[in-house]
Amino acid sequence: MANLAGTRIAVTGASSGIGKAITRLLVKEGAMVFGLCRTIGEVPEGAARVSCDLSQPKRIEQAFETIAAAEGGLDALINNAGLAWSERVCDGDLERFAQMWQVNVHGLVVATQRALALFPESGGRIINVSSMSGHRVPPSGGFYAPTKFAVRALTESLRCEFASEGLLHQVATISPGFVDTPLLDRYFEGREADLEQMRECTPMLQPDDIAEAVHSILTAPPHVNIGDIQLRPAGQQA
Ligand SMILES: NC(=O)c1ccc[n+]([C@@H]2O[C@H](COP(=O)([O-])OP(=O)(O)OC[C@H]3O[C@@H](n4cnc5c(N)ncnc54)[C@H](OP(=O)(O)O)[C@@H]3O)[C@@H](O)[C@H]2O)c1
Numbered sequence: 350m351a352n353l354a355g356t357r358i359a360v361t362g363a364s365s366g367i368g369k370a371i372t373r374l375l376v377k378e379g380a381m382v383f384g385l386c387r388t389i390g391e392v393p394e395g396a397a398r399v400s401c402d403l404s405q406p407k408r409i410e411q412a413f414e415t416i417a418a419a420e421g422g423l424d425a426l427i428n429n430a431g432l433a434w435s436e437r438v439c440d441g442d443l444e445r446f447a448q449m450w451q452v453n454v455h456g457l458v459v460a461t462q463r464a465l466a467l468f469p470e471s472g473g474r475i476i477n478v479s480s481m482s483g484h485r486v487p488p489s490g491g492f493y494a495p496t497k498f499a500v501r502a503l504t505e506s507l508r509c510e511f512a513s514e515g516l517l518h519q520v521a522t523i524s525p526g527f528v529d530t531p532l533l534d535r536y537f538e539g540r541e542a543d544l545e546q547m548r549e550c551t552p553m554l555q556p557d558d559i560a561e562a563v564h565s566i567l568t569a570p571p572h573v574n575i576g577d578i579q580l581r582p583a584g585q586q587a
Contacts, residue, residue, distance in 0.1 A: 354379030362430030364391035366530030370556030403456030413463035426464035453496035472517030526581035
C-alpha cells in the first residue's frame, strides 16, 4: 500500500492516546478510517465512528458488520486498544486481570478473525500494538506484561498461519516504551509521584511517534514483512 488514499482501515481504541493519533494521521493520508471504541464522540473527525466494546465478542461482530455494510471489505486492521493496570500477580484484582485479558488479548483475536473475513485475496495488513512489556517483564509488569507477551505471540502465530496457507496477508507488532497518554495514569495508580517525576524529567514518546511507525508499516512494499518495531523514548533504560 504505497499510497493510503482510499484504503479501508479499522483502528481499535481510536478515542484516545495512540489510537487517536493513528486515526488522525490515516485520515490525513486519505484513508477511509473506522474508529472502534466505546467513547465514539472522541474519535477524530473524518473517521467513521463505530461503537464497539472489545470485551464483548457480540459487539465486535456487530462493529465489523457495520464496516462490511458500509464498505464491503477492509484492507487493514490496527489492533491498538488496550488496558493497563500494574497490580501484582500475587494479590492483584482478578476482575481487572479478566478485563485486561478480554480487551488486550481475546478482543484482539475476535477483531482479527472478523477483519480477516473482510480482507481481499490480494492481502490485508494487521498491526498489533504490544509493548516493551511484551519483550521483558519490568518490576511493575504484573498481569499487564503477560497480556502483551501474548499479543506478540499472536502476531507470530498469525504470520506462520498466513505463510503456511499461502495467504498474502501481513502482520506486524509495534512495541512502544512509555508513551505520554492517559493509559499511564491507570498504570501508575498509587505511584502518582513517580509518574509526575517521569513526565517532568524524561522525554516520553508521543502518540504521533507511534502513528508514524504504523504509517511506515502500512506503506512498506508488499514483499517486505516487518515483524516488530520497538520504540523507546531516548533515555528509557529497560
Ligand atoms: N501509553 C503507553 O506508555 C503504552 C506503552 C506501550 C504500549 N501501549 C499500548 O498502546 C495501546 C494504546 O494505549 P494508549 O496509551 O493510547 O491508551 P489510552 O489513551 O488509555 O487509550 C486506550 C484506548 O483503548 C480503548 N479501549 C479500552 N477498553 C476498551 C474496550 N472495552 N472496548 C473498546 N475499546 C477499549 C479506549 O477506548 P474507549 O474507552 O473509548 O472504549 C481508548 O481509545 C494499548 O494497547 C497499550 O497497551 C501503551
